[in-house]
Amino acid sequence: MRILQVSAELFPLLKTGGLADVAGALPAALAAAGVEPRLLVPGFPAIRESLTHECAVAPVALPWSEGRAALLRGRLPGFDVPVYVLDAPGLFDRPGNPYGDALGIAYPDNHRRFALLGLAAARLAEGVDGSWRPEIVHAHDWHAGLACAHIAASRTRRRNQARTVFTIHNLAYQGLFPAEQFCDLGLPPPHYAVEGVEFYGQVSFMKAGLHFADAITTVSPSYAREIQTPEQGCGLDGLLRHRAGELHGILNGVDYAVWSPVRDRSLAQPYSVERPEGKADCKAALQRECGLDVRPDAPLFGVVSRLTEQKGLPLVLEALNDLIDAGGQLVVLGSGDARLEAAFADAAARHPGQVARRTGMDEGLAHRIYAGSDVVLVPSRFEPCGLTQLYGLSYGALPLVHRVGGLADTVVDTTLEDLAAGTATGFVFNAFTGDAYRRALRRAFALWSRPEYWARVRDAAMRQRFGWDTAAQRYVQVYEGLLQR
Template identity: 60%
Template structure:
C-alpha cells in the first residue's frame, strides 16, 4: 500500500516530544512490512539539512498566493531501506532558528496558521498528482499541525485521480491548533468547511477539528485514551463530536523503536545490558551518579524524570512528594523544561540537596538514554496521557514506571499488587487518585518492593520482557488504512 505520513517533526531530524518518535518509527515499521511509505515534513532547517539528496519535484501556489517548492530526498537508515521524504521548500515560513513552533519569547509564531495549513494543503496536492511519479492511496496525518490534510482532501478536486483515504491520529487532544476565525479566509476552503460541522470551534478556527470531522478514520495512540476523549472530563470540548464519530475512532498503542531504544545495543549508554544480564545497568547507575554529583550508593533507589515540566505531567506531585522520597533514602535525577515556577522549584531543591537531587533543564537525547539506563523508577504521574513513551522506555530499560492509571499509562503498566506479582504480570506502580496521597502511596509501594530484592528483580524482569514492537502497531495501522479506503 502507498502511504503518505504527514507530521511536523520526525526523529532523528527534529524532536520536541513523543510525536517525533512515533513519526520516525511508524514509517520504518511499515517499510519493514513491505509497504511503500513516504513522509511529508515542513522545511525546518533541521529537516532540510537532514534529508539527503533532495531534488526539486514541483512548485505550488499556497492558498494565500505564495509560490513554494516541494523537494524529495531520503532519510538514511542505519539498517534497512532509506525513508523517502518530501519537504516543503518555503524559507519565509520555515527557515527560523530554535523551536519550530515558538519565537525566542516562547510565543507561538503569528503565522502558524499558514505554516501548518500549508502542510495539510501540500499533502492533498501530492495525493492529487503534484508528484506525477508517485500517488499515495492513503494520507495519514499526525496531530493538529497536519490536521487540515483530511479537509483539503475532502474538498480539493481530484483531477482524474482515484479517491485517496485519510487517517488522522490524535497524539494529544489538549493541543488543538486554535486561531482567530478571520484566518479561515486564507485557507481557500469552501464556506461549507466552516460552521459547527466544520472547522469552527466556539467562534475560533480549529485545525484539530478539521482532522476529526473530515478524516475517514481517526486513531489515538492508546485504546484507553480513545475511550477517555469521548468523555466530558478528557474530551477538551470535543467529546460530543468524538462520540458521534465513535464508529470510525479507535486506539492503537504506540510501540518502541528497537533500533533506538534497546539497552542491549544502545550506543548512548556507557555500559549495555539485557534482561538477565544486568551488571551493565548497575555500572550505568554508578556512572550517572558520578556524572550528576549524586552520592555513590548502589542501594539508593534512583528515581528519574524525563518530561516537560507542567502540572499536566503531574510534576507538582513529584515536587510535593520529594521530601518523602529523600527521607526514605531515594535519589532524584530530572531532565526537562517547562513552567518557570516548576523549573525554579526543582532547581532550588537540587541546590539544597546536591548529593540526592539533580536537575538538568532543557533536553538532551543522550542524557535521556543514560537516565533510563541508570534509573530504578521512572516517574510518570500525568493527569492525562494519550500514550506516553517515557514509561515504555522505562519498561524496556528496567526502570520501573510509577504512573497515574490513565490513557496509555493504564494500557502499558501493571501495578505490583500481590496477585499480579504472583502471576508474573506486574511491571510497575499505579495510582488512581490524582492527588498527593495517591502519589505518596505508590511511592511507598516502590520503596517497599525495592527492599525485597528477589521480588524487585522479578518485576523488573517482567517489565523488560513486555513486548512493545512497532510491528504489531504497524499491522493495526494497515487494517485502519484499508478501512479508510473502503
C-alpha cells in the first residue's frame, strides 16, 4: 500500500508546532506497520539545503503566468523513505517561518504557495513519477487541503484513482483567502461553490480538505466529537456532522526516541521511572539556566507553548499570584500574542527568582523545561490533541489541563478514587474559568505537600505510553477501508 504524506512542516528540519512532530514521526510508524510511505513537502530553505541524492521528477505547471516549479525526489536526514520536494524558489525561498516573514506577517501569496503544494500532490497521484504512484494521498491541515480538491478534479477526468485522507490538526486555522484569488488555484470553476471551497464568500483551504477528502481524521477522539458542535466547529460543524461517517479521531503519538528522559542528550542528567533521581538534577540545572532560585522544595511549573488565547494562558496570568504566594515557580517558553508576551515579561520582572520567561521556540530548552518542571501547564480553551501534556507525562512533569480534546483523552485527574487505583497522572479542571483553574492549582500544591503520593502519581505518569505504533495501525485501517470501497 503506497501512501503519500503531504505536509508543510517536518521535524527536525522545519517546525513551528506539533504538526511538524506528527509529520516527522508518522512515516516511520507507517513503514513499521507494513505500508510504503513517501513524503511531499515544500522546498523551504531548510528542506532544500538538506536534500541529498536528488533527481528531477517532473516540472509542475503553474496556474498563473510567472515563475517555475518542479518536483524533485531525494533523501532527507533522519528519514528512511524517499521524499518529494516541491522546488519553487519564487514561492518558498524566503526568510521567516513557512507562513510569514520575520515579523510574523503572513505572505500575501500564501494561497498560491499552498495551492501549488496540492497541485503537486495531484500530479504525483497521476503518475508523473513513473517508478512510484500513490494509492492514498494523506494531506495534513489546511496547507495541504487543496491536494484533496485537485485530486478529486483529476479523478473526474479519469487521470488518477488515488483516494485521499485529510487530517485536521487545528480547525481554528482554516486558510481563508479572498474569493477573487480562486482564479490562482488551478481548480475548475464549479469548485467555487457551497459544495466546494466557498466559505461565507471566501476560499477555505480547510473546507476543501473536509469536502473533497474520501476520509477525514483528526488528532483525538474527543476533538472529533467536539468539532461537530457549534461551540468548536468554527462554522464547519454542519459539514462535519454531514460527514461524520467518514470522520475518525486518532490520537497523536509520541516519538519516544526523541522524547525520553533516558536518552535525551540535552538534559543535565538522564533519568527514568525506575531511577528518577536525575530529575532533581535537571530541575536544579533549569533553575540556574533560567535565573530562578535553586530550591528543590519549590514546585516548578512549566509552560512550553505558543502564547495565544487558545492555550488558556490568561488563566495562568490571572492566578499567578496564587502560584507565587504558595511558594511555586514558573518558567515560560514561547512567543505569539504581544499582550501575553508583555504580561509574562512583566511578571518575570516583578518576581525575579520565581518567574522566568524565554521567547521563541528553543527545542533544547523545551526538553529541559519538561525534564526540570514538576508540573506542565496546559489549560487550553480548546486543544485538538496536545503534545505538550504527552511530553510532560514522559518526563514526569505532571500535566495540569482543561478537560477538553486530547487533554481529556490522555490525563487522569488526581481524584481520591484514581489515587487509590494508581491511575492518576495529573490535574484536570472542567469549566474554563479562573476559579476552576485555581482549584486544580490548589490540588497540585496539596499533592506536592505529600511527597510519597507525588512520587506515586509521577511514577504512573511516566509509565504512560502513547506510541505512534497504535496510531499507525488506526491510520492503516482507514487506508484499507478506502481501498476496499
